[in-house]
Amino acid sequence: MRSPEATVTEATAAETLRTLLAGQPVGIVGLGLMGGSLGLDLQALGVVVHGLVRREAVAERALSRGLASRVGTDPALLQDCGLVVLALPLDLLLQPPSSLVAALPPGALVIDLGSVKGPVLTSLQPLLPRFVACHPMAGTAEAGVEAGLAGLYAGRPWVIAPSGQESPGDLLLVEALARAVGAVPVRCDAGDHDRAVALVSHLPVLVSAALLLAADQGGSLGQDGFAALLRQLASSGFADTTRVGGGNPVLGALMAEGNRDSLLQALALYRRQLDRLTAAVEQQDWPGLKQDLERSAEVRPDFL
Amino acid sequence: MRSPEATVTEATAAETLRTLLAGQPVGIVGLGLMGGSLGLDLQALGVVVHGLVRREAVAERALSRGLASRVGTDPALLQDCGLVVLALPLDLLLQPPSSLVAALPPGALVIDLGSVKGPVLTSLQPLLPRFVACHPMAGTAEAGVEAGLAGLYAGRPWVIAPSGQESPGDLLLVEALARAVGAVPVRCDAGDHDRAVALVSHLPVLVSAALLLAADQGGSLGQDGFAALLRQLASSGFADTTRVGGGNPVLGALMAEGNRDSLLQALALYRRQLDRLTAAVEQQDWPGLKQDLERSAEVRPDFL
Numbered sequence: 001m002r003s004p005e006a007t008v009t010e011a012t013a014a015e016t017l018r019t020l021l022a023g024q025p026v027g028i029v030g031l032g033l034m035g036g037s038l039g040l041d042l043q044a045l046g047v048v049v050h051g052l053v054r055r056e057a058v059a060e061r062a063l064s065r066g067l068a069s070r071v072g073t074d075p076a077l078l079q080d081c082g083l084v085v086l087a088l089p090l091d092l093l094l095q096p097p098s099s100l101v102a103a104l105p106p107g108a109l110v111i112d113l114g115s116v117k118g119p120v121l122t123s124l125q126p127l128l129p130r131f132v133a134c135h136p137m138a139g140t141a142e143a144g145v146e147a148g149l150a151g152l153y154a155g156r157p158w159v160i161a162p163s164g165q166e167s168p169g170d171l172l173l174v175e176a177l178a179r180a181v182g183a184v185p186v187r188c189d190a191g192d193h194d195r196a197v198a199l200v201s202h203l204p205v206l207v208s209a210a211l212l213l214a215a216d217q218g219g220s221l222g223q224d225g226f227a228a229l230l231r232q233l234a235s236s237g238f239a240d241t242t243r244v245g246g247g248n249p250v251l252g253a254l255m256a257e258g259n260r261d262s263l264l265q266a267l268a269l270y271r272r273q274l275d276r277l278t279a280a281v282e283q284q285d286w287p288g289l290k291q292d293l294e295r296s297a298e299v300r301p302d303f304l
Numbered sequence: 305m306r307s308p309e310a311t312v313t314e315a316t317a318a319e320t321l322r323t324l325l326a327g328q329p330v331g332i333v334g335l336g337l338m339g340g341s342l343g344l345d346l347q348a349l350g351v352v353v354h355g356l357v358r359r360e361a362v363a364e365r366a367l368s369r370g371l372a373s374r375v376g377t378d379p380a381l382l383q384d385c386g387l388v389v390l391a392l393p394l395d396l397l398l399q400p401p402s403s404l405v406a407a408l409p410p411g412a413l414v415i416d417l418g419s420v421k422g423p424v425l426t427s428l429q430p431l432l433p434r435f436v437a438c439h440p441m442a443g444t445a446e447a448g449v450e451a452g453l454a455g456l457y458a459g460r461p462w463v464i465a466p467s468g469q470e471s472p473g474d475l476l477l478v479e480a481l482a483r484a485v486g487a488v489p490v491r492c493d494a495g496d497h498d499r500a501v502a503l504v505s506h507l508p509v510l511v512s513a514a515l516l517l518a519a520d521q522g523g524s525l526g527q528d529g530f531a532a533l534l535r536q537l538a539s540s541g542f543a544d545t546t547r548v549g550g551g552n553p554v555l556g557a558l559m560a561e562g563n564r565d566s567l568l569q570a571l572a573l574y575r576r577q578l579d580r581l582t583a584a585v586e587q588q589d590w591p592g593l594k595q596d597l598e599r600s601a602e603v604r605p606d607f608l
Contacts (some may be wrong), residue, residue: 032547088381137539141449192526199522200538204545205597206458206541206585210577211511215607218503218573229492232461233324234504234607235441237548241508244541246604249597253590260585267582269522273514278571281564283509286557291552293509296516300550303519303538 006182014045020173025050027108029100031062031142032069034113035087036148039067044150050077052103053279056128061145075103083173086112086124090254094123101127107191109170115197116258117161117190125163131168132174135159135188135197135209138184143248153180160188174276198262200303203270205252206263208245211238310486318349323424324477328386329354330414333404335366335375337444338417339391340452344372345485348454354381355405357449365449379407387477390428394558398427405431413474415481419501420562421465421494429467436478436493437469439463439501440487441568447552458486465494502566506559509569509575512549515542586596591606 025048028035038048043066051068052075053059072078076150078084084104086093093114094102104110109130112118117133127178140147140157142165158178162171171187188196215234219227256263280289310365324351329352332339342355347370353374356379357363366375374381382388388408390397408414413434418424421437429435441527443462444451462482468477474492482489519538524532549567560567 004373015396027514049369085479101525102324107380137537154451156539159537160428175503186533192530195522196530196534196537199519200534200542203518204541206578207412207511207515209600210574210581211508212585212604213577213580213596214507214570215503217359217577218499218570221573222384222499225492226496226500226512227497229490230500231440231606232490232587233463233497233500235460238504240544242513242600242604242607243544243596246601247597247599249594251311252597255592256585257588257590260588263585264582266518266522267578267585269330269525270514270518271578271582273517273521274510274571274575276517277510277514278568278575281560281567284561284564286561289560290553290557292517293513293556294548295520296513296546297550297553299520300546302535303516303546 009179010182013176016176017173017180018046020176021047021082024080026240027052027078027081027084028068028087029078029084030087030089031058031067031145031148032087033143033147034087034136034138036062036065036067037138037150037152038087038113038148038181040148045180050081052077057284058145064220065145065252065299067126067148075099077117078103078108078181081105081107081108083177084108084110085109086114088112088114089251090114090116090120090258092259093120096123096127104128110175111174114192114258115201117159117193119160119258121163121190121284125165126270131172132166132170133161133163135193136179137159137197137201138183141247143251151182153178156183157186158183159183159193161193162187163190166198194259194262195265198259198266199269202255202259203245203266205247205255206267207270208242209252210245212242212245221222232291308499314486315482317480321452321477321482321484322350324473324488325351325386326383331356331382331385331388331409332372332391333382333388333395334385334391335362335371335449335452336391337447337456338442339380339389339452340366340369340449341442341454341456342389342391342417342485344452344454345374345457349484354380354385362449368453369449371449371452379403382407382409382412385412387411387481388412388414390414390418391556392416392418394418394424394562395601397424398562400427400431406591408432413477415478417560419505419559421463421497425465425467425494429469434471434474436474437465437467438478438482439497440482441501441505442487445551455486457482460487461468461490462487462499462507464489465492465497467494498563498566498567502563502570503573503580506563506567509548509551509556509559510571511574512546514549516546516549
């Protein structure tokens with residue numbers, strides 16, 4: 001539910017966005033969850049959207065879903081766009097195909113929506129005269145051309161990670177874009193972003209996956225029927241703790257690859273805390289364990 | 305939503321329960337979440353419930369909430385009860401005060417609802433001629449005399465862990481009790497139960513708490529503003545993964561204490577899986593990491 005103030009901010013931002021685009025279409029490369037959702041929201045604001053995809057079948061489906069007014073596989077679609085959004089998987093952002101780079105109109109502002117920012121700045125900024133690195137932190141469990149939905153970005157943080165080379169006008173346009181779709185722009189250093197998402201987004205995936213793997217292995221080590229008992233007794237607590245570990249394996253591995261250094265630091269921090277809790281159980285230090293659990297219960301609300 | 309078959313089963317079970325109780329009241333010791341909820345459900349089935357609590361103020365509140373028809377601090381309340389339910393914290397079950405044991409009518413069947421079963425069988429079975437160890441796996445985040453609610457047990461597993469000393473009639477009565485409140489009786493070995501809940505219930509608490517502690521510590525190690533950024537970027541995935549780690553610290557520490565051996569085994573299994581995932585990131589073994597994440601995504605639905 002958006003507040004009346006938020007609605008005014010969105011309307012003002014949409015006006016700013018339309019003014020800065022001066023009638024030029026927005027090009028979106030990739031019409032999966034992120035790109036498709038953005039296409040729906042932008043068109044609802046009266047912005048013309050052109051979509052570039054890799055396969056004809058996807059183009060047809062995207063068109064019939066109304067994700068953009070023109071969709072195709074021919075890069076010429078981007079020609080008149082004042083803003084191009086790269087809504088692509090991380091591996092393509094980190095090693096952009098030369099055909100993709102060649103397809104981007106030289107005068108356009110280009111942004112990405114990838115989940116790591118330092119490596120993307122390194123890979124894309126040298127190739128593109130006007131580039132702003134973004135990470136809107138929104139998502140669902142879905143992917144592909146059927147996944148895009150209106151309002152995906154509403155109320156979510158939209159990280160903008162400038163390197164210092166961006167023009168103030170380009171940053172203004174990107175902030176207007178974020179606000180116009182209901183998101184909350186958050187400007188921060190790319191390294192800080194990557195360290196932060198390592199801790200609150202990428203680390204949880206591995207922590208949660210390890211729990212699923214441990215429970216599965218524990219089941220196979222027990223007597224006959226133990227694996228079934230384990231599954232029968234798993235309740236909502238287990239379901240919640242393992243949700244992100246049961247997510248898309250390809251995305252999980254890509255995030256780990258793209259944010260390896262920060263993720264390893266986060267894993268080391270996590271390991272120390274797990275060791276600390278384990279030591280309390282081993283040494284039967286119940287007051288110490290209770291104190292640590294009190295601390296974790298105390299800090300959690302700040303993260304919600 | 306219960307199926308029509310479940311409703312028939314519940315009605316039959318309630319009839320069996322009333323027949324076996326032969327008009328005697330059920331005594332419930334402790335009217336917190338578990339005991340209070342059971343009191344509400346049993347009375348709805350036409351069973352008379354007497355509640356024993358430790359404080360007068362709690363007795364008054366329990367009575368005004370209708371958790372039992374008679375509530376007080378005098379153990380004489382239990383005198384005519386054919387079945388007594390010990391709905392007490394684990395520490396009291398593991399080291400039962402002699403006053404509690406003396407208060408139990410010698411002829412009554414006694415059951416507990418504690419979250420570990422091997423240690424409870426060891427502590428209580430030698431003291432009680434008719435005892436059945438139970439663990440209904442239901443709960444909410446609430447505790448205390450205000451927490452009890454009707455229907456808490458509906459659809460949830462109700463573990464019955466016989467040691468072999470129980471009479472078939474007593475086990476029948478306990479199964480009827482479980483079914484009458486809509487739960488699904490699951491008979492299993494106490495050791496298997498404890499190993500299973502260590503993996504799917506107690507381990508997740510520590511895994512999740514360690515994540516909160518790591519994120520909190522990570523925040524404090526960063527530059528100015530980093531701790532705030534971390535909290536701003538934490539999304540629903542972080543919230544889900546940390547839910548059980550933000551739970552009641554006293555309960556968490558009691559469970560760890562009561563199930564220490566199985567929990568240490570579960571922690572060791574978990575540690576190996578976390579090490580395996582960490583090694584894949586360190587060694588940049590992305591196909592291996594993807595394979596492990598595929599496996600975790602594949603096993604999760606069985607646990608839901």
